[in-house]
Structure formats: C-alpha cells, structure tokens
Amino acid sequence: MQHDGLGDMHNPSLLPVALFDSGMGGLTVLKALAKCLPAEDMIYLGDTARLPYGTKGRDTIIRYTLKAAGKLVDMGVKMLVVACNTATAAALPTIRDHFAPLPVLGVVEPGAMAAASASRNGQIVVIATEATIAGGAYQQAIARIRPEARVLGRACTLFVPLAEEGWMKGPIVEGIARRYLKHIFTPPVTALRPDTLLLGCTHFPLLLHALQRVVGPHVRIIDSAATTAQCVKEELTWRALLRDAGHSGISRFLTTDNCARFARTGSLFLGRPLKPDEVDLIDL
Amino acid sequence: MQHDGLGDMHNPSLLPVALFDSGMGGLTVLKALAKCLPAEDMIYLGDTARLPYGTKGRDTIIRYTLKAAGKLVDMGVKMLVVACNTATAAALPTIRDHFAPLPVLGVVEPGAMAAASASRNGQIVVIATEATIAGGAYQQAIARIRPEARVLGRACTLFVPLAEEGWMKGPIVEGIARRYLKHIFTPPVTALRPDTLLLGCTHFPLLLHALQRVVGPHVRIIDSAATTAQCVKEELTWRALLRDAGHSGISRFLTTDNCARFARTGSLFLGRPLKPDEVDLIDL
Numbered sequence: 166m167q168h169d170g171l172g173d174m175h176n177p178s179l180l181p182v183a184l185f186d187s188g189m190g191g192l193t194v195l196k197a198l199a200k201c202l203p204a205e206d207m208i209y210l211g212d213t214a215r216l217p218y219g220t221k222g223r224d225t226i227i228r229y230t231l232k233a234a235g236k237l238v239d240m241g242v243k244m245l246v247v248a249c250n251t252a253t254a255a256a257l258p259t260i261r262d263h264f265a266p267l268p269v270l271g272v273v274e275p276g277a278m279a280a281a282s283a284s285r286n287g288q289i290v291v292i293a294t295e296a297t298i299a300g301g302a303y304q305q306a307i308a309r310i311r312p313e314a315r316v317l318g319r320a321c322t323l324f325v326p327l328a329e330e331g332w333m334k335g336p337i338v339e340g341i342a343r344r345y346l347k348h349i350f351t352p353p354v355t356a357l358r359p360d361t362l363l364l365g366c367t368h369f370p371l372l373l374h375a376l377q378r379v380v381g382p383h384v385r386i387i388d389s390a391a392t393t394a395q396c397v398k399e400e401l402t403w404r405a406l407l408r409d410a411g412h413s414g415i416s417r418f419l420t421t422d423n424c425a426r427f428a429r430t431g432s433l434f435l436g437r438p439l440k441p442d443e444v445d446l447i448d449l
Numbered sequence: 450m451q452h453d454g455l456g457d458m459h460n461p462s463l464l465p466v467a468l469f470d471s472g473m474g475g476l477t478v479l480k481a482l483a484k485c486l487p488a489e490d491m492i493y494l495g496d497t498a499r500l501p502y503g504t505k506g507r508d509t510i511i512r513y514t515l516k517a518a519g520k521l522v523d524m525g526v527k528m529l530v531v532a533c534n535t536a537t538a539a540a541l542p543t544i545r546d547h548f549a550p551l552p553v554l555g556v557v558e559p560g561a562m563a564a565a566s567a568s569r570n571g572q573i574v575v576i577a578t579e580a581t582i583a584g585g586a587y588q589q590a591i592a593r594i595r596p597e598a599r600v601l602g603r604a605c606t607l608f609v610p611l612a613e614e615g616w617m618k619g620p621i622v623e624g625i626a627r628r629y630l631k632h633i634f635t636p637p638v639t640a641l642r643p644d645t646l647l648l649g650c651t652h653f654p655l656l657l658h659a660l661q662r663v664v665g666p667h668v669r670i671i672d673s674a675a676t677t678a679q680c681v682k683e684e685l686t687w688r689a690l691l692r693d694a695g696h697s698g699i700s701r702f703l704t705t706d707n708c709a710r711f712a713r714t715g716s717l718f719l720g721r722p723l724k725p726d727e728v729d730l731i732d733l
Binding site: 213214216220322323325326327329330332336337340341344422423 | 497498500504606607609610611613614616620621624625628706707
C-alpha cells in the first residue's frame with residue numbers, strides 16, 4: 166500500500182474517505198460529505214474516459230469498478246463510497262466481497278431508506294436516468310424496506326445534460342421538469358398522490374430548487390447525495406473511524422480524462438471553483 | 450466478399466450504399482438519401498455499444514471507424530458515407546486511403562460547401578456538439594472554401610438529448626434554442642449579422658422548424674444531412690453507379706447494442722416507424 170500523505174496507516178481514522186464515480190455527478194456526494202464531515206480528507210476518482218457506464222454491460226461495469234476501487238484502496242483509505250448509481254446497482258456486492266473488511270457504501274440503499282421513511286402515504290416517485298429506472302434498483306430497494314409502498318420510476322433523461330450545462334433554475338429547467346413530472350404530482354382523477362420524490366441520480370441535486378417549485382412544497386424531496394453522506398457519518402461513527410473535529414479536511418480529485426473539463430463542470434457539482442491544478446490525471 | 454442479397458457483385462450499381470455512424474443521428478442522412486435517391490438500397494450501421502465517440506481519443510476513433518467500415522465493405526457496397534461528425538473529422542482520410550478506390554464521403558465537407566455558397570455576407574454560424582466545435586473541422590473546411598468568411602462555432606449540447614427524447618418543437622425546445630442562439634442572431638450593437646446557420650450535427654435536423662422560428666426567416670439553415678445526400682447523388686451520377694429508377698430501394702439496419710432502443714429512438718430520426726425486427730445486432 167502506498168502512503169499518500171493524506172492519512173496515516175497506523176491510525177486508520179486519519180485515512181481519507183474514497184469516492185468513486187463514472188463521471189462528475191458523484192461530486193454532489195462529496196459536497197454533501199464535506200458539509201456533514203468537514204474534518205475528513207477525501208479522494209474522488211471520476212472515470213470520465215469510460216463514460217457513460219449506463220449503456221455498458223454488467224460484466225464490464227463490474228470490471229471497471231473493481232479496477233477503480235482497487236486504485237483507491239491501494240492509496241490507503243478507510244472507507245469507499247460508490248457514488249454512482251450504475252456502478253452501485255451492478256457492482257456493489259462484488260466490491261464489498263473483494264475489499265472486505267473495508268466498509269463500502271453505495272448510493273441506492275441510503276436514498277431508498279430515506280424515501281421509505283420520509284413518505285407518509287407510501288407513494289414514492291423515483292427519478293433517475295433511463296438505465297437506472299430500467300434496472301429497477303431503487304424500486305427493489307424500497308420494496309425490501311417497505312413492501313406496501315407504491316413506487317413509480319420515471320426516467321428524466323434531460324436532467325443530466327441540463328445539470329452539466331449549468332442550467333439549474335429558471336423557465337427552461339422548470340418547463341422540462343413540468344413536462345416530466347407535473348402529471349404525476351397533480352393527477353386530476355387517479356388515486357395515486359405521491360408525497361415523496363427521490364432523486365436517484367447524483368446529478369439531480371443541482372436542480373433541487375427548480376424541482377421543488379414544480380412538484381409543490383408539500384412533496385418531500387429526498388436527495389440521495391445528502392442521505393448517503395449521513396450514512397457515511399453513521400458508519401464511520403459506528404466503526405470509531407471519525408476524524409478528530411480539529412482537522413480541516415482536504416480533498417484530492419483524480420480523473421481518467423481531460424482535467425480541464427473535469428475542473429470546469431466539476432465546479433458546478435461541487436458548488437465551489439475547482440482549479441485544473443487540483444485535478445490529477447490517472448490511468449486505470 | 451459476402452453477397453448479402455441486396456446487390457450484385459457483377460453490376461456494382463446494384464450494390465447498396467453503406468452509412469456508418471457511432472449512433473442513430475446518421476439516420477437523418479439515410480432519411481435524406483432515401484428521399485433524394487429512392488431507388489437505392491442502403492445498409493446503416495450504428496455502433497451504439499461504443500457511444501459516444503466524441504469523448505474518445507483520435508486513434509481509438511480511427512480504429513473503431515476502420516473496423517465498422519470494414520464490416521460494411523465486406524458485405525459488398527458501392528459507396529460508404531461516414532454519417533458521423535466525429536468519425537468524419539478524425540478518420541475520413543484514413544478510411545479513404547484504406548478502402549480506395551471505393552468512394553467515401555463524410556458529412557463535414559458537404560455541409561461546409563453548402564453553407565459557404567449559401568451565405569451572402571460570409572457570416573456563418575455553425576452549431577454542433579462540444580467535441581465537434583472544439584475540433585474546428587467545420588470552421589476549417591469553410592475557411593478552405595471561402596477564406597474571407599467569418600465563422601462562429603457554438604456548441605449546443607442539449608440539442609442531442611432533446612432530439613433523442615423526441616422533443617422537437619414547442620416552448621421548451623425554442624426556449625433552449627433561444628438561450629444558445631438569440632444573442633448571436635439578434636446582436637444589438639455588433640457588426641456581425643450571420644445570415645446562415647449550419648447544422649453541424651446529424652441530430653439537429655429534427656429541430657429544424659424550432660430553430661428557424663428562433664433565428665428568424667431571413668437566416669438560411671443548412672442541413673448537413675440534406676447536403677450530404679445531394680453529394681452522394683452527384684458522386685454516384687459521376688461514377689455511373691446510380692441505380693435504375695424502376696427499383697424501390699430497401700434499407701437494412703445494423704447496431705452493436707440494444708435493437709429495441711435503436712428501433713425506438715431511430716424511428717424519430719428516420720421519420721417513420723422502425724420495427725425491432727428490421728434491426729440486426731452485430732458484433733464488431
């Protein structure tokens with residue numbers, strides 16, 4: 166194992182938390198984590214060269230995720246967060262087995278748990294990419310936790326490029342969100358009246374305010390980035406791996422392609438400027 | 450060489466025209482070709498498994514394009530159209546060399562020529578994906594044909610997912626187009642008043658009517674699908690490879706991934722329903 170200066174192998178709590186995503190969306194999870202656990206160091210790896218994972222076969226996704234996770238684990242980390250819906254759905258059990266006893270957390274379970282407990286009437290809408298909705302990971306996870314819940318999945322394909330373009334509010338975003346969601350949340354006759362909207366894609370928290378305006382103030386929006394950060398905190402607390410609050414956490418960013426683009430688009434997800442020299446290019 | 454029933458090796462004019470694209474956008478070129486040359490048989494290959502090409506390295510794009518083109522040429526074809534901007538920009542000279550004397554046409558030159566000759570004041574706006582604009586292929590092609598022209602490239606990232614979602618007109622599309630283009634076509638003070646808009650992406654013809662409403666009726670919109678079809682007709686005529694007008698052309702569709710999705714989204718680009726059983730899955 167390589168000691169990279171961020172942690173200390175003799176005191177595991179000093180090691181960083183690693184986050185992996187196929188791209189930059191997982192930076193919303195890093196942002197939520199930094200807010201929730203400001204003392205923790207973090208390493209983020211975005212496999213942008215092999216984007217998108219969503220259209221690739223399951224075996225390929227598992228192979229890519231294992232390789233990326235191995236790279237991070239070799240750097241010395243105390244926990245791994247698979248901050249990518251596609252990789253979580255396809256590869257989480259394999260990653261957990263492979264790197265045990267390292268704690269490994271995905272983004273699906275935390276979001277599903279939060280939505281299942283937030284909804285009063287058990288009527289939940291999950292929005293995500295076409296691949297995530299078709300794969301059914303969120304729907305199945307909610308069904309395991311709250312079997313009587315009625316879950317409707319809706320692919321919102323345009324939300325990813327909208328977020329990447331930095332168009333996060335205003336009439337265009339709300340117009341698109343209305344077209345995807347309005348008929349679901351204001352049904353004229355049907356009995357289904359969802360009270361909870363689960364954001365099943367790491368890009369979607371950028372559109373939170375526009376989405377709340379469209380679905381109305383009575384609908385609870387569950388941001389899976391924020392709920393994943395909360396689960397990381399619980400896991401680290403339970404394992405006594407939390408870092409002393411006196412430290413001011415630092416983050417490193419690794420990408421497999423085009424550092425300048427990572428810095429530019431990543432800034433939107435991170436909510437703070439990311440300079441190209443904060444991002445390192447690596448080969449997997 | 451394999452005789453596939455569409456043509457006859459002893460009379461090359463009976464062979465089909467082959468079209469290659471990384472995905473489904475090139476179907477707008479096939480649609481334009483079918484309109485312009487209804488007697489021709491066609492084979493279309495969309496390498497959807499390895500989408501998108503735009504973010505990949507030049508050598509990889511050349512390797513993928515050579516492989517796909519080789520597959521089509523082995524089937525017996527009389528002409529190859531690289532109906533993909535990224536593949537044209539990266540691989541056209543290599544493909545031409547490799548398969549000479551087979552005529553090979555890309556989508557960049559026809560669009561550039563048409564825009565250069567359509568513009569009266571030499572002020573041309575090219576819209577395309579981020580990768581195409583950054584690569585500068587259209588800007589350079591226009592500069593070669595009409596060196597004094599002033600060409601402005603504008604990446605319109607959201608147009609591709611909009612077209613694939615089938616949202617082709619109405620306030621959302623026009624709102625997005627206005628945000629990308631309005632300030633360019635209605636400048637309050639600057640001297641630049643473009644009179645020509647070149648669609649430098651095979652997806653964009655789907656949005657033609659919305660774009661015309663946004664840029665105004667005085668702006669000439671050049672659709673590179675239609676101009677490419679015109680060039681194919683000229684090339685086949687010049688080489689005496691045009692098929693007898695009595696034949697009613699048939700088309701075959703090949704994809705490297707997910708025939709059902711190809712048929713569904715492809716129908717939008719083709720402007721007619723495409724049944725899943727018209728699409729064959731192949732491995733490259």
